[in-house]
Amino acid sequence: xxxxxxxxxxxxxxxxxxxxxxxxxxxxxxxxxxxxxxxxxxxxxxxxxxxxxxxxxxxxxxxxxxxxxxxxxxxxxxxxxxxxxxxxxxxxxxxxxxxxxxxxxxxxxxxxxxxxxxxxxxxxxxxxxxxxxxxxxxxxxxxxxxxxxxxxxxxxxxxxxxxxxxxxxxxxxxxxxxxxxxxxxxxxxxxxxxxxxxxxxxxxxxxxxxxxxxxxxxxxxxxxxxxxxx
Amino acid sequence: xxxxxxxxxxxxxxxxxxxxxxxxxxxxxxxxxxxxxxxxxxxxxxxxxxxxxxxxxxxxxxxxxxxxxxxxxxxxxxxxxxxxxxxxxxxxxxxxxxxxxxxxxxxxxxxxxxxxxxxxxxxxxxxxxxxxxxxxxxxxxxxxxxxxxxxxxxxxxxxxxxxxxxxxxxxxxxxxxxxxxxxxxxxxxxxxxxxxxxxxxxxxxxxxxxxxxxxxxxxxxxxxxxxxxx
DNA sequence: TTGCAGTAAAAAGTATAACCATATTTCTTT
DNA sequence: AAAGAAATATGGTTATACTTTTTACTGCAA
Numbered sequence: 001x002x003x004x005x006x007x008x009x010x011x012x013x014x015x016x017x018x019x020x021x022x023x024x025x026x027x028x029x030x031x032x033x034x035x036x037x038x039x040x041x042x043x044x045x046x047x048x049x050x051x052x053x054x055x056x057x058x059x060x061x062x063x064x065x066x067x068x069x070x071x072x073x074x075x076x077x078x079x080x081x082x083x084x085x086x087x088x089x090x091x092x093x094x095x096x097x098x099x100x101x102x103x104x105x106x107x108x109x110x111x112x113x114x115x116x117x118x119x120x121x122x123x124x125x126x127x128x129x130x131x132x133x134x135x136x137x138x139x140x141x142x143x144x145x146x147x148x149x150x151x152x153x154x155x156x157x158x159x160x161x162x163x164x165x166x167x168x169x170x171x172x173x174x175x176x177x178x179x180x181x182x183x184x185x186x187x188x189x190x191x192x193x194x195x196x197x198x199x200x201x202x203x204x205x206x207x208x209x210x211x212x213x214x215x216x217x218x219x220x221x222x223x224x225x226x227x228x229x230x
Numbered sequence: 231x232x233x234x235x236x237x238x239x240x241x242x243x244x245x246x247x248x249x250x251x252x253x254x255x256x257x258x259x260x261x262x263x264x265x266x267x268x269x270x271x272x273x274x275x276x277x278x279x280x281x282x283x284x285x286x287x288x289x290x291x292x293x294x295x296x297x298x299x300x301x302x303x304x305x306x307x308x309x310x311x312x313x314x315x316x317x318x319x320x321x322x323x324x325x326x327x328x329x330x331x332x333x334x335x336x337x338x339x340x341x342x343x344x345x346x347x348x349x350x351x352x353x354x355x356x357x358x359x360x361x362x363x364x365x366x367x368x369x370x371x372x373x374x375x376x377x378x379x380x381x382x383x384x385x386x387x388x389x390x391x392x393x394x395x396x397x398x399x400x401x402x403x404x405x406x407x408x409x410x411x412x413x414x415x416x417x418x419x420x421x422x423x424x425x426x427x428x429x430x431x432x433x434x435x436x437x438x439x440x441x442x443x444x445x446x447x448x449x450x451x452x453x454x455x456x457x458x459x460x
Numbered sequence: 461t462t463g464c465a466g467t468a469a470a471a472a473g474t475a476t477a478a479c480c481a482t483a484t485t486t487c488t489t490t
Numbered sequence: 491a492a493a494g495a496a497a498t499a500t501g502g503t504t505a506t507a508c509t510t511t512t513t514a515c516t517g518c519a520a
Contacts, residue, residue, distance in 0.1 A: 103326065292513080294471065
């Protein structure tokens, strides 16, 4: 026994995934949909509410509802919700990220092109220029690792990695603000990574990323000791 | 400018995570909540609708809404939604799973106890008994890998791995139904894995899991060639 | 006392209608 | 032609009534 709004959600989803309602397309108004499906506007509103939470549509008051690409960050939100109920620590999260990064590096070495290297070098240089701007530095760090993930040519890696990083971005931010010198070591790691990848030296690249994660682990420890993060 | 139901969602979420509304607790009725928050029932319904989609509560018509643990499978659903929009293939998914499995094995070898081994052996034996029941075999395979993930003592691993496996379960199921002999090799891998872990032989365990994934990769290829899966 | 049927109460699900706030469009005025 | 004002469309909210499902109670019969 399914409810009316659930049926409508299913129908709209199928219309979205079959491109009858392509990305960017405006949905009919709530009143219009109510007529089409022969239900009350209430039911339509609940269906739209569900689709919005799932990130499939975006609603603007006074304008309408539009089909959107679901944002990768929804994964981070979902994982965070679940983590709360499974006694998960930041260290657990970082452990999984480390595995992910290693897996990424292996595949980057298999598939990266010289253009990928150029992109990484560019981000590296941008970070050099931003050693005084903590916010910008953290942002570029996310970009660096995401670009690395993109070099695998497996679209799942950037999606997952950015989600994981999102959950620990405040650590990087707080620590860099506390000890700006930490940026130097991070940059050394980044440069070593690019070079190791260019040379196809998997072992070196992996040991570098492990060191990089180890630093983050210590940063978490320090911030916890000083009660800056929970 | 936030809407009313969004505010209520935030408030209810905080009450859930702070255990003012513990798991299993029945929420006040919609009318009751409408009175408490001084809004209409519609607004409450939309808020409840959101919480339900996020897996924080469960609603039963005629009974009420109850606080529930968010189910790990929500991650699979979220990832699946996003995959659809990023041209992700089953092979991409499997590649990420392989990295996850390797990461799991490394940590299992660090932390597994003899009880963990016993559990794995038990599932292995159950699978031996179920060589004729494809459904049961697939179910136990999921259990085996999830138990392996649990042996890491990092709660994130079983959550993520079961999500990933969930998305490829139909592959295992269809292929085993097509070629039941494939169960023999899978079991060989499982046994080899347990033994390698017991002996702390990381390299052997990892190469075994890679072979295990390689088989799955070939199964996907065959099923795609025969148009059994997309 | 036990067991069952019927009924009433409670709660979620659905339907209408009306009103508000905002964004877009159209039309008038300059 | 540009600026401004009015009309229109849309989502957000409120209120009320009716429906369906579940649960609890009550009273009768074995």
